[in-house]
Amino acid sequence: MSDFTVLEWISAVFIVLGIGFMLIGSIGVIRLPDFYSRTHAASKTDTLGILLVIVGLMILEGFTINMGKLAFVLIFVALANPIGSHALARAAMESGLKPLLFRKEEWDGTSVIADSKKPSIGKKSKQSPSGGSA
Amino acid sequence: MQTFLLVAATLLMVVIVIPLVRVWKGPTVFDRLLGANAMATKTIVLIAMIGYFYDRIGMFIDITLAYAALGFISSLALAKYMTVEARPEEAQTEEKDE
Numbered sequence: 001m002s003d004f005t006v007l008e009w010i011s012a013v014f015i016v017l018g019i020g021f022m023l024i025g026s027i028g029v030i031r032l033p034d035f036y037s038r039t040h041a042a043s044k045t046d047t048l049g050i051l052l053v054i055v056g057l058m059i060l061e062g063f064t065i066n067m068g069k070l071a072f073v074l075i076f077v078a079l080a081n082p083i084g085s086h087a088l089a090r091a092a093m094e095s096g097l098k099p100l101l102f103r104k105e106e107w108d109g110t111s112v113i114a115d116s117k118k119p120s121i122g123k124k125s126k127q128s129p130s131g132g133s134a
Numbered sequence: 135m136q137t138f139l140l141v142a143a144t145l146l147m148v149v150i151v152i153p154l155v156r157v158w159k160g161p162t163v164f165d166r167l168l169g170a171n172a173m174a175t176k177t178i179v180l181i182a183m184i185g186y187f188y189d190r191i192g193m194f195i196d197i198t199l200a201y202a203a204l205g206f207i208s209s210l211a212l213a214k215y216m217t218v219e220a221r222p223e224e225a226q227t228e229e230k231d232e
Contacts, residue, residue, distance in 0.1 A: 008135050015142050019149060022176055026152035029172055035164055038156070042172045053179045060135070061191065069195040073182070073202065080206040081175055084213075088171065091213040092164040 007059055014056030021049035034100035035092055043085030050077050136187070143183045150176045167212055174205040 004012065028041025054074045061067045156169035178198055185194025 004135065012138055015139075018179070019142060019145055022146070022179075023149050023152075026149050026172070026176075029153045029169060030155045035162060035168070038165065038168055042153070042168055046172060046175050050175060050179055054182065057182055057186070060186075066191050066195055069192070069199070070182070073178070073195065073198055076199065076202055076206075077175070077178065080202065084171060084175075084206055084209040085168075087210050087213040088164060088167055091217040092162070094217050095164075097162060097164065 007062075011056040011059040014052050014059065018049040018052030018054075018056065021045045021052065025049065035097060036089060036099045039085055039089045043082055047078060047081045050081070139183055139186050143180060143187075146176065146180050146183065150180065163216055167209070167216065171205070171209050174201075174209070178202050178205075 022045065025041055025045030028045065029038050032038050032041055051074060054070055054077070058067050058070045058074075061070065150173055153169040153172040157166050157173075160166040160169060178201060181194055181198045181201060182191075185191040185198075188194070
């Protein structure tokens with residue numbers, strides 16, 4: 001490890017930073033309580049992590065034709081990943097999935113998406129949160 | 135540098151497997167799609183790293199570009215399809231479970 005050149009050290013720092021961001025995003029995808037907050041965790045940290053790792057690989061590659069191709073990958077990911085996440089969140093919103101606007105204990109769970117495994121908090125009643133609390 | 139890239143790719147494989155939990159137990163179908171999408175976007179970087187092990191980075195970057203385009207288009211198509219699919223079930227589930 002100690003025989004790195006300066007460019008290799010810089011590239012290693014970029015790669016480690018990018019993998020760290022992706023790790024944080026992955027933990028957020030399984031830990032956050034709601035679909036929309038999971039979208040928030042998945043899209044932004046993934047985009048930044050992928051951009052950092054690809055910049056690290058570009059530094060490692062040097063000025064060749066492959067650096068240009070990696071730049072194409074970088075531009076494509078920076079455009080496509082937020083568009084995909086936005087399309088998914090828009091599909092969920094148009095299908096009637098409600099965002100989690102309250103604490104989890106007082107949430108009535110008015111999601112209408114049919115699925116085999118509903119969360120147990122959604123089994124209690126089908127009223128809206130404003131109507132249920134009155 | 136090869137050793138460092140090998141360790142980084144192994145860590146990246148562990149990071150890629152983590153959203154599979156959300157695909158497994160997501161309450162709605164959109165959670166499953168989100169987990170699958172997160173795994174697919176991280177795989178782009180893994181393929182680009184594998185190219186450095188074989189010293190054929192040019193060919194593997196082409197594979198990366200094709201994979202990125204395929205994942206993006208399939209994500210958009212599945213989001214569009216699930217929107218159309220979930221609308222008629224809205225009235226049924228409101229009546230069915232009382």
